[in-house]
Amino acid sequence: MLTGLYGAGFLGRKIGRAIDTPFVFVDDTPSKVGTVIDEHDVTNLEQFSRNGPSHSLVLYVCIFQPGFSYLRKRDQIRATYPGLDVRPFTELFHSSASGVLPYLFFESPTDLSEKLGLYEKISRLLNDDLSRSTLSGHLAFRLTGQFEKIVSTPRRDLSFLCDVLSPLVTYVDAGAFDGDTAEDFVAMTKGRFGHLCLVEPDPNNLSRAEKRFADLCRPGRITFRQEAVSDVRGLMGFNALGSVGSSLDPDADNKVKTSLLSDFDSEGQLYIKLDIEGAEIPAIRASIDFITSRRPILAISVYHRPDDLLNAIKLLEGIEGYAFYIRCHGPAGEDLMLYAIPN
Template identity: 30%
Template sequence: MSKGYSEMMGLEVAGNYQHLITIFQQAVSSYQVSPWFCIPPEACRIYQSEGGLTQVVLLGTTQFSQLFINEAAGRIKIVGVVDDFKAKDGAAFHGIPIISSEAMLRLAREQRIISINGCRYDYSRRYFKNLTLQHVIPMLNFEQALRLLSISPCTDHRIDDWGGYIASHAAELIALSHRLDDDYSRFTLFSVLLSHLTCNPEWILNAAKPYLTLYFRSGLWLPSQGERFADCGASIAESTKAFIDATDGVFKKIWMIEPDEVNQRTIASFITDYSGPPVTGEKGVIELLGVALGSEDGEMPFLHEGGHGGHLLAAPTDQAICRNVAVRRLDGLLDDSPTLIKMDIEGAELETLKGAQEHILHGRPKMAISAYHRASDLLDISKYVEGLRGDYKIGIRHHTEERWDTCLYFY
């Protein structure tokens, strides 16, 4: 008799991707029986019994707690957010009372509650995990909470539950693994898929590389001196700075493409202050292009949040930071053919690749393409690039301890 996922869920620590395929297939089978297979049974019983009256306490005044409030509004009753440091001020967190740990324990003694841990860093995450275990309070992480409430798709596609997509495309994802060029990429692929499918971020820790290795230190290829680099989603210049470090400042050109008005000021200051390589030689050109990218030229609404959060919108909102931006095809935007393309543009990667097909077809640039904003990114992006050129090697790396920053490499 074959084992189910629950009997095989110990982490694979030997780097054996073939073992991960077996675990992945068992997890898919378990999901098909019940998407709740990875959720604590007591939480399932409470929600099945109470439905929209289920009382929920969020653990931590964090980004993920805020995201849950946004997505779960009206589906359950969020009665408090635990933050022992802020509770004494009697403040609220996005309209929800901030309470102490002791207040949560009193509430749990009086009625059945579900706690949802919005903390992702180990110290605070472990504190709440130990507290809820000690007092027998069912606790879910953010991904489990979305799964329990069947919140899919989310209003923000970047935090969607990928479980249904992965289960229905399991055969295609296994086929993708055979197309990858190295075993570590295959190990990374199934670690990422298992993390999303089972709502267990521990799978990602098994394969994650440090954030500082993103794009240019993946171990798959190195940028050469003399590159023409298209930094698509230049943000606050981290990627360009990492590229300059990787090439010792010797390059032909960098196009820093960034539509966010807040970030553009940061980039302009960086370009002004950049002094070039500390050796005698020709200084490379850095150019800021303040547009968004897509498959067609046009105009779209954009949230100018600054940092990493700004993104295109399907329709405008009444937010003050929502303003239209020009959208351009990469093929018609650049004054030369890039030798290296990086993309991290909040889910617009596939459309931007479609607008760069001439560069890809005729120039065969190396590419580092973010593939974590949508459940379909890994398949759709790799299929599109392979449809243009079948001579790329493909690799995958994951560069944080979080759900963010899975990257496809074409080289």
């Protein structure tokens, strides 16, 4: 039997270094095909399928990035190569590549099983049935590796949020990337808001955000700030990759200004979205007094670390009057968001 790892990028190479099974990389990038990466040949799907009858080939899809759907890719591959055994990378996480864990929100099923009681307590705090089914589906996906368990919702389908937003609300998008989430906010509110503040430390991402909003928003209604929300004010090393993977790194040579949540306060209703590549919990912890007194609406990314949701709820549940919702906006379990709405 021949094993293929589909995707010779970050995740595929990380898994490849962790397994002992002989394999080849399978990739669609023409410049990679025919090369050798980490001592493994790189081929494409057509060449891989020629290596024998389909029942003797196993292909693990090793791609996990925003907007990428394993289920859609699996169906596309099967349509062209009927009978090919296509499997998700999560099967390897639970077997021969378990040493890669933890990876983002993935952890060993044993470790996760020991926390299910804590998640049951969180479920009882949630304010609607869709939040509870979203959490249940996400946990089932993490336990089994089955993408079919995921319950996802479009980012613009947030009636519980729209119902409480003031037409003068200030929306602070911390970790704005290229402005895609802020654009969803503008569409969701039909342009009824006071001000947008896009906070993004990567200059290339921020430049793309400025171009995105050139025709979407009058200059007086939007501010762009090249900063990183953190747990301290000052300067910190930053890896500017020009992608969703840009993140703070104390060892990086490039420096970026870091700020606290309170540095983005304004009059009236305040709505803060935090998607800052795993730095969400320290940022909230450092600003908990500000959150307690100011009581902004919060949308917190809780998929960068296995315990992000547990830690976020632990920090916020003691603040009187917050209602909690959970939505997953990504087809592969990414963009799991905790929404905290003050009464």
